[in-house]
Each structure stands twice: as structure tokens, then as C-alpha cells.
Amino acid sequence: MTSYVAAIDQGTTSTRCMIFSHAGEVVAVDQKEHEQIFPRAGWVEHDPEEVWTNTREVTAGALAKADVSPTDIAAVGITNQRETAVVWDRTTGKPVYNAIVWQDTRTDRICTELGALGGGQERYRGKTGLPIATYFSGPKIRWILDNVEGARDRAEAGDLLFGNMDTWVLWNMTGGPEGGVHVTDPTNASRTLLMDLQTLSWNPDIADEIGIPLAMLPEIRSSSEEYGRVRERGVLAGVPIAGILGDQQAATFGQACLSPGEAKNTYGTGNFVLLNTGTEQVLSKNGLLTTVCYKIGSQDTVYALEGAIAITGALVQWLRDNLGIIGSAPEIEALARSVDDNGGAYFVPAFSGLFAPYWRSDARGAIVGLTRYVNKGHLARAVLEATAFQTREVIDAMNADSGVALTSLKVDGGMVGNELLMQFQADILGVPVIRPVVAETTALGAAYAAGLAVGYWQGEDDVRNNWAKDKEWHPAMDEASREKTYKQWKKAVTRTFDWVEAED
DSSP, X not given: OOOEEEEEEEOSSEEEEEEEOTTSOEEEEEEEEOOOBOSSTTOOEEOHHXXXXXXXXXXXXXXXXXXXXXXXXXXXXXXXXXXXXEEEETTTOOBSSOEEOTTOOTTHHHHHHHHTTTTGGGTTHHHHSOOOOTTSHHHHHHHHHHHSTTHHHHHHTXXXXXXXXXXXXXXXXXXXXXXXXXXXXXXXXXXXTOEETTTTEEOHHHHHHHTOOGGGSOEEOOSEEEEEEOOTTSTXXXXXXXXXXXXXXXXXXXXXXXXXXXXXXXXXXSEEEEEEEETOOOOOSSSOEEEEEEOOTTSOOEEEEEEEESOSHHHHHHHHHTSOSOSSTTHHHHHHHTSSSOTTOEEEOOBTBBOTTTOBTTOOOEEESOOTTOOHHHHHHHHHHHHHHHHHHHHHHHHHHHSSOOOOEEEESGGGGOHXXXXXXXXXXXXXXXXXXXXXXXXXXXXXXXXXXXXXSOSHHHHHHXXXXXXXXXXXXXXXXXXXXXXXXXXXXXXXXXXXXXXX
16 A cells, blocks of 8 residues: 555645545645735735645645655645635746735725626525625636636637636646646536535536636646646656645545534635535525535535634734734733733734624724723733634534534634633533544545545545544533623624725
């Protein structure tokens, strides 16, 4: 048996390559951050060419750290920040514009225009499972075609390609202009506003209405099959690329949430709670998204309800980079522990509006409840608590939609090393919070998808058997205190509404 499986994890703030053993253990990891570009308020961009350069570098770095060669790698999987849109020239491989990131709000006017055609935000939900929102890729493609000179004509002539970051990385890894594979999977396609959830195919009527030529769009294949092999001059030359999962679905798979009713929460740049609903599409009545959870080869499609929260870990970065209150992200825990509570302060980080369950693009961030008593320790605590409160809102919506109360929550991602946050999360939810041994389950899920496709792992039982608990937190807050502080949070959220007024 070939020794290992690799995963490319192309995230919002960094790209990494991780190498895993058959037991699902981390053998090596290499990671590199990329620039966050903010051309104006509400705009967020990445340089796709920088991301591709970093992808090559971290792949080489991980192989070197593991002291293995490409012949030791059975397959490579790709996982990625979803909804971040790239449009590039199929002949030159050059992007026509920077990647527009999922947090970006510039498409607000386009979204309003689409909703005005009838049905408002809900116009496409019956087909796509999604509300019309700046979050998704479709309106971003439209913006690029409308605002980059000559782009629409080139797209209609078949000269331009679109992809979320999974497709951009895959296309380049398999040759780029020299035979690159232009493919995505249903977990990514379901985040564009353009895919029919039932058929897993592009909806031509919606694409036409938004203004996107179908010729730009990648082929939709399953989440676990061989799409192509790494180009000969690539670091992993000849290795099959055999798995694609959007980052949150990858974490769900890596957490072994493979049965209906199982849920996980990933604590990254934003937070994303996914509840496996099996082969049933559950259309939310409470502000959640209906999305594809995964599709393994020819097996039935598995769906999920998702609560997407825009700003959680990014708020810690903001405290570090914009205010300089901490020097590194891990410092926030000690600062927050310097006080006993939030001092009455609540921080609602609506930097990109509010996602689930509100979907309010007019909201903006606010710190409320300030008095002269509040110090930087209280603010640090309010930053962490904002993550837990937003998660509670999504879990409440999920319980209402599914009709089943969550009994525990599996957690993963960069913030789960913060034990103060994990305890407060258990307190405010009133259920146990469980951290696995491998907390970076996003890359692990992509590795599983790739390994299953090539027979490195035999089936989902291997995934379940590899999962192991590291630590569990139990609620320690009494019910009255829990509901009192949560009520104050809900009050704080309402103060962020209607801040941005529509442009004339």
C-alpha cells in the first residue's frame, strides 16, 4: 500500500498542504498566508496567482517535512474557501481580476435587482437551497463580467473560465492552459446560486437571469473520484487528484458526521455549523442554507442544513491587526481570562453584514454596553463570546428546522484550542462540546474523499474508526444566567440593523 494521502487546504487567510497516514494522523503540514486585499469598504479580494504560488510552495514544503516522494502519495484531495470567485483566461491562465472573496459585499445592488424580479431573497431557494445574498459566487461572476473591460464579450466567446478556489487550484495542478481539468464538485457548485440541488447540474434559467454564460462554468463531478493527475512538472507529478470538498463539508466528513442528525461546527475565519440531513433536502424556514454535504462516487447525494457565520476568528485577527490589542491570536485567551465576565460589553461583528440566521447585508459591526468600567480584557472576552453567541443563534434555528434538539456539538478549526471559548460555548448552548484529536478536520475530510476514490480507505467505517475524542466540555452555567446574557446579545444584534443605506 502507498504510504500516505495529501490534502491541499486553500483557506481564506492561508494555504496549506497536509499529509495523513492511514490512521488519519497528521504526518506533516506546511502553511503560508496570503495577502488580504481591501480596495474599499466592504470589498475583499485575493490574488489568485499568489494563492497558486503558495499552493506549490506548501506542497513542496510538506513533502520535504515528511521526507517522502510523490510515489509515496496515493492521492491528493482539495478543500477550499467556498464562494470565492475567480475568472481567468483559458488560453493564458491569467485571471482577469482578483478573486472576489466570500466576505465581499460589493454585489449588494446586483442581489437587490435580482430579488426585485419577484420573490425577493427567496427567488431561487426552491431550486438552489440558498437566499439571494452577496455571499455566493454567482453575483460575483456577474460583477466581474460587468466591470472588467471586455470580460463579458470574452466570456460569451468561450475564452474565460470561472471557478471557486477548488477549480482554480485543480485546473492549475493538472496543467493549466496545457490540458488543465475544469471541474468542480457539488459541495462547491451548490454555493454559487447556479446549481439545481436535485439534479446537481447548472440551472440554465438562473444562469441566464443572473447574466452568466454556461460555457464559463466547470463540469460538476462527484466529491470523490479521480479528476486527473498532477502535471509532470508539478511537485506531486503523476499523483491522482481524487477528492474535492468545500471546506465546511470537508470538515463535516472529517468529523465523521456521516449519519443524519450529526452536526459539527468549524471555528475558522467564520463559523459554519453543518447538520447532516441524509438524502433529504430540508428547506429552511429559519434562515439556514440547504446545501450538498457530500457525494461519494456514484453513491446517493447527502445533504445538509448549514448555518454560516461571517466573522468569528476574523474578529480576533481584527483585534490583533487593526487595533493592536494583542500581538498574536493565541494571546486573546489570557487577556480574556484577566476578567471574570464581559463587563456588560457585547461585540456584534457584522463587518460583512450578518449571515445566518438574519441575512442582513445592511448591518455593520457594533460594540454596545460600554461603560468606563470596561477594559481591554472585557473586550477580549466579548470578542470570544461573540463567536459562541452567534453559534447559539444558528443552533436554535437548526433545532427549529430539523425538529430535533442537538444533544452535543463536535467542534474543529483553529479556535478550538481556546479552552475559555470552548467552555463558554458549552455554557451558552447547554450541551457538551467535543473536540477531536485531529482538530484540523477540513484537510482530513478532503484526504478521506481522495483516499476513498483510490481504495486507500475502503469505506465510511474507516473514517468513523479513525475519529477520536481529545476533550469534552460540559455546561457549567445555570439556566437563568445563560438566558439573561443571551437575551442581551440578541438585543445587541438588533442595534446593528439598517446601518448601511441603499445607494441611489
